[in-house]
Amino acid sequence: MVIPDILIIKNEIKKNYNNDYSKLSLTSNRCYTKLDTLHMMDGEDEECKKLETSTGEYTDASLLCMRLKGNLKNYDALDFFEKMKDYKCKYLHLWVHDQLLKLKGVNETTMKSTLLGIWNKPEILEKCNSSNFISYLDKTDYIKEKSLYDYALNYENLENLYGKTDIISCTTKIEEYIRKSKELYNEVKSECEPSKNIKFQRSCYALKDIQTIYPNDELLKLECKHIEDNSRFRRQRDDGGHGLQGDYTETSSSGLPAQEVAYSDSQKAIGTAVPILGVLSIVHRIGFYGT
Template identity: 55%
Template sequence: MGSEDDNNLNLPSDKCYSELDTKYVNDGNDEKCEKLGKTSGEYTKEALLCMGLKGNLEKYEALDIFGKMNDYKCKYLSLWAHDRLSKLKGVEKATMMSTLLGIWIKSKQYEAECSPSQFPAYIDKDDHIKEKSLYDYALNYEELENRCKNCDITPCTRKLAEYITESQKLYIMVKIECNPNLGTNFQRSCIALSDIQKIYPNDELLNPICEGIEDGSKSYRNHERRGFEGELTESHSFGSHSSGDTSSSYSYKAIETSLPILAVLPIGFVLYKFTRLGSMARNLLRRGRINGMNSHDEFTNELLEDTYDDQAHPDITETYIGYQAT
């Protein structure tokens, strides 16, 4: 069975999943798998997936193909199995999953170190895609970093540059979602992020930058990434960074700047629309009292006097409770 991956970027994740597809398929001959049938003398994709899973479980100890992420090979096996199952056409997915779980539970790895509990847990397709994308990007990181370092000699393809950018955006988004204060640490993507940070604790996954991009027969410098970087750098980082990582770490200056502004605008509107401050301002404008510095001081003094006159205007005082200008 050929690889089902279709991004054609020739990345380590593609190679690993292709190996899971084919390498130990002959070690997975099983009566249940045989029953999934043949077409024109060839095993169906369902049968090959069944045999591939059984073979990978039989040869689990030999599955040393995930580099620094090899401690999580059971998760990669679950992600692979679910990905291949989701791509089967004309198959009753629930029945097929039951068959695969039966194979898995009978394997010696079931109680040893690779439970199939992760495999049927991907009820939400989006959760599976997000989690798989994170683990795949971590698996691809070192290869991508090497390619980017040499992109002056061999420019990145546009497709590769887009893959890096989209993966880093996902990584950043998940870091926001998994803020410890939000209580989301049991979310699947947050567990994936935690696993990745055990291997890459300093946000190294944000390092790769395709400086040179090949588009057809032309090469050019990547300014889009710099624009993206400019919005998100030099505010605060999410984790501890070494000095070497600072230049490529991402943060949220744009978000931090915009949120207070967005918070102030509704408050200003409410004060103007529904309190005496609004009517005062309108009356003063009609009488032409805002002309030059003297009139400005007069207007300011009147606003301040009315704002802090708790006895005369308690409704305005209540408006300010809990709000402190920064």
């Protein structure tokens, strides 16, 4: 029995991402969430409606159609890739291929044809060619390529949080992500040495791109100064305490890191409390001088 390539890739991704780094508060996760949501409604048209159910309900396929079309329409506005902004077309390719792998009950060839029909417009091809999207053939190399680009995208924020200061401790999950990303970097670097005579390996090109932004193997220099046990944080939280380290590894239901949500809630609380205290102060003064 021959297993379809799409199933092999899905199983490979599941195995490699069993630790579920998608739940960490990483720059790459926030960027992919924006690609999922920011411009989706700009892509709603008759072409994508054909992928809806017979009763007009959205399907995963119609939503992907809308998301891709919306992102391509607003390509110039996709300005959230920070230091890796010159490679936003690559990230768009990696994102849409990842989305395609997650679709269920859809013919892969038919869906690819639909997406390429959206992409292959002259005004779009000038800015972001669709060639990368159709060339993801090797499942292992795709995973390596995406993981490398994601780590490069995440590096600056991770370095600011954990590398430049010892105030914030890495959780075990963050430490694991950094360690495994560096191991992958070294693995690809070894595979892509000129003596190995690799003719075409996408992860080699990814490494070359990343080294133009982060030369001298800078991505290997990131180290966690302190590592905080997640189980300890959970115990502190269950006991009503607080753990700063958890703020940067958990994501709230709003999609923001827990620390940002907590800060926002604090601002709201302060914003409410200050006017009340001001009124009480005025009443107190009136009462004082009136006696």
